[in-house]
Amino acid sequence: MKEMVRYGFILALICTIASGLLAGMNLLTKARINAQAQDEEEASLKEVLPQGERFEAVRAEEEVLYYKVYDKSGKFVAVAFKASGKGYSSVIESMVGMNKDGVINAIKILSQNETPGLGAKVVEPGFVLGFSNKNLSQLDNIQAITGATISSGAVIDSVKKRAEEIKGII
């Protein structure tokens, strides 16, 4: 019995020290992790809508639904939003820039972990550029990557689905 109390005490002590350390580490890195995410988001927004001057997040309960994009003269010209779909071995997340009239300007793959040489080709211009200047009904005609139908389909379907949803609310 006495032993058990001692063991418990030692384990509790180690765990307390460990959680203290982690709390400190979290304080140190939290701001930077958030800033990194913000930077990346802004960079990808610029990439899919280069004409955009100001990006204004439209939120629903803290979560960003989409961005309203204004050009130099302050006119509302386009929207940008994230779409994600289950690919072959990962969730593929993309940033989509869509003009106000529902024509896709450009998309950028934010994260994926598909098979290298096959599904991972979704990030390459050969596939991504296929989305430019397409309206929603034309999205189905985008050429899938040879040998990576599932990954290509995941991107196309997720972009189409989100685009339709967003188009309905703007």
Place this chain on the structure above:
Amino acid sequence: MKKFFNEFLRGIAKENPTFVLVLGLCPTLAVSVSVINGIGMGIAATFVLLGSNIIVAVIKNSIPQRIRIPCYIVVIATFVTVTEMLMKAYSPALDRSLGIYVPLIVVNCMVLGRAEAYASKNTVMNSFFDGLGMGVGFTLALILISGIREALGAGTILGHRLFASFEPAFILGMPSGALLVIGLLLGFFNVLKGRKA
């Protein structure tokens, strides 16, 4: 000094965690699709190994024999979480491509194996060099495996195209390719070892 150097070298060749001890193969198989993943995983695991080896060697005398494993796991998990936070803060792209395999370093038997088999019985300095050697050995093994898989499976090295016209063997990028490459390399090193003996 020479003694420490030998501790260090042991992990790279004579007791290489991947090819000789055959420990920690799960992350090796999973992340070795590209060289950059291999290097990232190697560095992360080396950092965890170093940290856990040092701490375990420091506290080894105050930990009762019967609860040593949970204590080691807490130490290892702490270092893994620290690594994950640092990676998220300073290299988010790498963090995303390694995904779940960073937190899974906690259960990498190479790390626990060194804590249990080495650091809990040796001095802090020795454990430091053991951890460093094992980590570097693990990293080199990962670079070798992922180099072969990326070059032949995707036709690139670190994302740069290698050959102008070459149809990559996609199977090497798949899980089955990982098993093939590691199996053949293991066999190759065993033959080498047999020759020497």
